[in-house]
Amino acid sequence: MKNYKVFICFAVALILSACEENFLERNPLDQISSQTFWNDESDAYLGLIGVYKRLQLNYYGYNRYILDFITDNGFQKDNEGSAADISQGNIYPTTGGLVSTMYSGGYRGISACNIFLENVKNVEMDAGVKKQYIAEAKFLRAWFYFNLQQFYGDVIIYEIPPTVESSKIKQSTGEQVLSFVLQDLDQAITDLPDNPYTGRIVKNSALALKAKVLLYQEKWSEAASAASQVMSSGKTSLSNDFTGLFITKGQDLNPSEILFSSRYLNPDNYSEYAIRVAWYGNHNPRQELVDDYECTDGLSVSQSPLYDPDHPYLNRDPRLKQTVQVEPWVIDGQVIQQEESVTGYLIQKGIDKEIGQIGYATRSDNDFIHLRYADVLLIYAEARNEANGPDESVHNAINAIRARSGMPVVAQDLSKDAMRERIRHERRIELAFEGHRYFDIKRWKIAPQVMAAVDEPGKGVGVLNFESHHYVWPFPQSEMDINPELDQKAGYE
Numbered sequence: 001m002k003n004y005k006v007f008i009c010f011a012v013a014l015i016l017s018a019c020e021e022n023f024l025e026r027n028p029l030d031q032i033s034s035q036t037f038w039n040d041e042s043d044a045y046l047g048l049i050g051v052y053k054r055l056q057l058n059y060y061g062y063n064r065y066i067l068d069f070i071t072d073n074g075f076q077k078d079n080e081g082s083a084a085d086i087s088q089g090n091i092y093p094t095t096g097g098l099v100s101t102m103y104s105g106g107y108r109g110i111s112a113c114n115i116f117l118e119n120v121k122n123v124e125m126d127a128g129v130k131k132q133y134i135a136e137a138k139f140l141r142a143w144f145y146f147n148l149q150q151f152y153g154d155v156i157i158y159e160i161p162p163t164v165e166s167s168k169i170k171q172s173t174g175e176q177v178l179s180f181v182l183q184d185l186d187q188a189i190t191d192l193p194d195n196p197y198t199g200r201i202v203k204n205s206a207l208a209l210k211a212k213v214l215l216y217q218e219k220w221s222e223a224a225s226a227a228s229q230v231m232s233s234g235k236t237s238l239s240n241d242f243t244g245l246f247i248t249k250g251q252d253l254n255p256s257e258i259l260f261s262s263r264y265l266n267p268d269n270y271s272e273y274a275i276r277v278a279w280y281g282n283h284n285p286r287q288e289l290v291d292d293y294e295c296t297d298g299l300s301v302s303q304s305p306l307y308d309p310d311h312p313y314l315n316r317d318p319r320l321k322q323t324v325q326v327e328p329w330v331i332d333g334q335v336i337q338q339e340e341s342v343t344g345y346l347i348q349k350g351i352d353k354e355i356g357q358i359g360y361a362t363r364s365d366n367d368f369i370h371l372r373y374a375d376v377l378l379i380y381a382e383a384r385n386e387a388n389g390p391d392e393s394v395h396n397a398i399n400a401i402r403a404r405s406g407m408p409v410v411a412q413d414l415s416k417d418a419m420r421e422r423i424r425h426e427r428r429i430e431l432a433f434e435g436h437r438y439f440d441i442k443r444w445k446i447a448p449q450v451m452a453a454v455d456e457p458g459k460g461v462g463v464l465n466f467e468s469h470h471y472v473w474p475f476p477q478s479e480m481d482i483n484p485e486l487d488q489k490a491g492y493e
Contacts, residue, residue, distance in 0.1 A: 059105065094476075104476070109144035135189075224379075285433075290326070294316070295316055
């Protein structure tokens with residue numbers, strides 16, 4: 001499953017070594033289009049793998065889970081990535097952390113895509129293979145641009161690698177950016193292989209992302225149509241092992257649900273995921289999230305007769321313990337040493353409990369999932385419900401996910417509004433700590449009230465803050481200094 005990654009180090013060294021700190025180091029073509037590269041198909045392949053490497057950049061890689069810690073899902077103990085500042089509404093052009101890194105990381109990824117696309121067109125190689133490579137790069141460019149648009153709204157579109165001077169242009173509108181994203185995705189869908197995902201982008205990857213982009217634009221019927229194409233493809237399915245989806249051995253044995261991921265491979269291409277979430281103890285799931293997991297009868301903890309406040313983790317949706325470490329981690333009678341959690345909880349999702357004591361030498365190579373089939377089913381259910389109401393296909397989609405975890409089906413007599421709330425609940429529970437919650441509460445326009453209702457540990461309710469201008473982040477001050485053509489976002493001037 002992970003064989004192609006042995007080439008990553010070579011590709012990065014040859015193609016993308018100049019793309020490191022600031023996107024405005026624009027990688028002029030005369031530094032990479034040498035007489036010794038971009039000559040044949042093997043060069044193109046290495047170049048493409050170098051583009052994939054950009055999926056490991058900071059919060060575009062395994063660190064993406066930290067996006068849940070600027071929501072009501074998680075408490076960030078040490079303000080990593082300025083998550084605590086952001087959740088409290090302290091967002092400025094100089095904030096740094098996520099605010100600057102999502103911007104620079106996105107454009108570094110786009111730069112790599114554009115350099116590849118500019119050079120591969122001149123490579124002598126099989127025409128069909130070239131089309132596929134171009135389609136993969138266009139998908140990745142669409143992914144980076146979609147993220148930039150979601151965080152910053154209006155951003156600059158570069159279709160080719162710019163020079164330093166030609167890069168200093170005004171941003172395009174958010175609508176233009178999303179149109180460009182969909183254009184790239186439609187072109188990619190035509191030329192991508194119609195195969196199961198095994199680490200390289202396939203047709204279902206692009207259809208799933210297209211469905212998500214359309215959903216975020218509230219183009220309900222179109223989003224449902226794109227999702228239904230994935231559902232009817234026969235190339236993907238729900239895994240029968242929720243826990244295994246997020247750990248290496250499970251991903252290798254049953255990857256059918258995964259549609260797009262940032263990939264890692266020990267011993268040299270690893271992440272620090274296990275160290276960070278299961279040992280440092282900086283990332284603490286909030287009580288609000290834990291309370292949202294239903295009891296096994298499908299009722300909330302405030303309604304179910306199965307809920308026992310003296311034994312609060314019994315008779316609960318199995319995904320609670322598969323996602324959140326609610327009790328001390330004990331192996332062979334020994335409690336695994338961890339830093340204390342402020343909320344009393346740590347992340348369980350993505351941690352293999354067979355690895356034993358975690359320390360500085362622990363190396364994770366779980367692939368971090370960006371798109372999976374359960375998300376597609378939830379996209380379909382939400383879009384179809386908004387377009388047509390809660391018909392049988394909506395029930396089937398959401399119930400398939402619940403059935404995987406042994407949870408009862410949702411009621412048959414739900415109204416459109418009630419089904420909307422069921423779907424929103426299911427997204428929070430199913431996708432926790434996968435980096436979706438922040439986008440969801442923004443697009444549902446519930447972020448201000450959701451954040452204001454959070455009981456911040458040690459500080460109380462009302463500490464977290466999401467104001468109207470926070471729906472987009474400011475351009476980092478470093479970019480404003482470099483590019484005088486940029487117009488700063490309203491509320492951040």
